[in-house]
Amino acid sequence: MSLLTPEPGLLFWMLVSFGITVFVLAKFGFPSILKSVEKRKNYIEESLLAARKAHEELAGIKKTGEAVLAQARKEQADILKDASLKREMMIEKAREEARQESEKLIASARRQISAEKEEALRSIRSEAATLSLTLAERILREKLGTKEEQKKMIDRLFSEMDISRS
Amino acid sequence: MKRALFILAVLIFTTSPVYVWAGNQNSAIEDLNAKEFISEHLSxxxxxxxxxxxxxxxxxxxxxxxxxxxxxxxxxxxxxxxxxxxxxxxxxxxxxxxxxxxxxxxxxxxxxxxxxxxxxTKNAASLLFASLLIILIIMGVARLLKRDSMKPRKGFAGMIEMLVLSINDEVIKPSIGKDHQRYAPYLLTVFFFIFTNNLLGLIPVFPGGANVTGNIAVTLVLAVATFLIINLTGTKEYYKEILWPDVPTWLKIPIPLMPIVEIVGTLTKPFALMIRLFANMMAGHSIVLGLTMLIFITASMGMAINVSMTFLSVIFTVFIDFVELLIAYIQAYVFTLLSAVFIGLARMESHSEKKKVIETGQVA
Known part of the structure; x- marks a missing residue:
């Protein structure tokens, strides 16, 4: 069986070609390819890790941002509430003051009015007294201008006094 | 349906000239010896x-x-x-x-x-051609990767890279274990050497067609190389297992029965590698040649038989060629896998050390 007996010539050429191939590829070819692929694999792994980390960081930042926002919102609400409370208080106070002031004003006005009224009454009274005296004087002067009149008057007064005495 | 019809038409038109040629040379074909023809093409x-x-x-x-x-x-x-x-x-x-x-x-x-x-010879020239081809391809890919290793490769370079990675990650790493980086370049070279030669053997025209990996001299060198790698880098424990295995003493003295069995075992492993690759590739070539020969053998049996057998022969040859493509890969894969497994066995650590590791592992 010639198929099962190795030919020395072909053995020689196989040794040469396989030897050269193994030498070149095992020394320069495959280690280089494997190294490059390993490098790329590491790079990809690192990138993935970095991306995941960045993602997590971003999520953390988002969370803190939300917290800050919520706090700010709360503070804003507090401030607004406070402000409205204060405003109401101020308005209330102002109203109270205004009322007191007006009451004071009204009271003083009343007092003045009553004082002036009294004054007026008093002056009217004295005027009226003076006027009536003057009038009485005039009337008397008219009525008791003549001597008979004066005599009649005296008579009557006397009679009246008599009547009351008797 | 349209596609199937098209393929059928192509098959008929491409095979009919063969028939015409065979018919014209009827006298020459009659003294054609199929067995001789095949063995001539295999050698x-x-x-x-x-x-x-x-x-x-x-x-x-x-x-x-x-x-x-x-x-x-x-x-x-x-x-x-x-x-x-x-x-x-x-x-x-x-x-x-x-x-x-x-x-x-x-x-x-x-x-x-x-x-x-x-x-x-034809095989030697084919070997040199294949070696040149692999060196050019692998060095080209290596240079391309080195220039910009971060860029993912597409096309042919990507395919080579994928092959290298699949063999390295799925065959060499799990089979050898710890020291796989030391052996990966050799095993990858073996894989690509066998694969390229197998594929070139399937191409029927000039730069291919040589029955290289179906030649015992070629597989012998490959097997011897693997044998040397296995036995020159074996651990102390590996040699102890061969020369003084852990068996009852009467199996070792006075007749060293187990050592002899173990030594024969180290030889049969690469021998099986040699025969497997050789026989598979030779058988594949013989089947393709035999099926093609059907056309010429039936040329003298009348037109109807010849035409139908031609048709059948082409269909079978195409089918077997597809199977051969698969086998070209499988045989390269198997040779690499078994070499890696044998190297992994020769790199074993001592049992006591292993036990220690397990115990400490359990304690931890």
Whole structure:
């Protein structure tokens, strides 16, 4: 069986070609390819890790941002509430003051009015007294201008006094 | 349906000229010996045949390198033999006898002897071509990757990279374990060497077609290389297991029964590698050739049989060629896998150490 007996010539050429191939590829070819692929694999792994980390960081930042926002919102609400409370208080106070002031004003006005009224009454009274005296004087002067009149008057007064005495 | 019809038409049109050719040469075909034809194509030759119609040959001449004990070194192209019909300088290609198909030397006393034959035969040339091809491809890819290793590769370079990675990550790493980086370049080279030669063997036209990996000399060198790698880098424990295995003493003394079994075992492993690759590739080539021969064998049996058998032959040949593509990969894969497994076995650590690791692991 010639198929099962190795030919020395072909053995020689196989040794040469396989030897050269193994030498070149095992020394320069495959280690280089494997190294490059390993490098790329590491790079990809690192990138993935970095991306995941960045993602997590971003999520953390988002969370803190939300917290800050919520706090700010709360503070804003507090401030607004406070402000409205204060405003109401101020308005209330102002109203109270205004009322007191007006009451004071009204009271003083009343007092003045009553004082002036009294004054007026008093002056009217004295005027009226003076006027009536003057009038009485005039009337008397008219009525008791003549001597008979004066005599009649005296008579009557006397009679009246008599009547009351008797 | 349209596609199937198209394929059918192509098959019929491409096979009919073969039939016409075969019919015209009826007389030449009758003395065609199928067995001879196949074994001739399976074995090595001194020239690389491109086309032959029985009488006319178109071949690529290859160099003949001979060393004769009487006349020294000889170097001449194989065209001097005129396709095996002529003698040159006392050398000729034997047409029969013990050295059939090989170059023999006839001396002055008509004694026939075989000179040291280092001729660049068809298989040798194919081997050199394949080696050149692999070196160019792998070095090209390596350079491409080195230039910009971060860029993912597409196309051919991507395919080579994927092959390298799949063999490295799924075959070499799990089989060898700890030291896989040391052996990966050799095993990858073996894989690509066998795979490329297998594929080239499937191409029926000029730069391919040689039955390289189906030749025992080629697989012998591959197996010896693996044998050397396994046994020269084996651990102390590996040698202890061979020479003084953990078996009852009467199996080792006075007759070293187990050591002999173990030593034979180290030889049978690469031997199985050698035979497996050789037999698979040779069988594949024989089947393709045999199915193709159907056309020419049935040429003398009448037109109807010949046409139908031609049709059948083409379909079967195409099918077997697809199977052969698969086998080209599988055989390269299996050779690499088994080499890696055997290397992994030779890299074993001592049992006591392993036990220690397990115990500490359990404690931890």
């Amino acid at each position: 090595d030759s001194y020239e690389w045949q491109i086309v032959s119609d029985g009488a006319k040959h178109i071949t690529v001449p290859l160099s003949i390198i001979l060393y004769s004990k009487t006349t020294g070194w000889h170097l001449f192209p194989s065209s001097h033999f005129q396709h095996g019909t002529a003698a040159y300088n006392g050398f000729k290609i034997a047409s029969e006898g013990k050295y059939k198909g090989k170059i023999v030397e006839t001396d002055a006393r008509e004694n026939i002897s075989r000179p040291l034959d280092l001729s660049l």
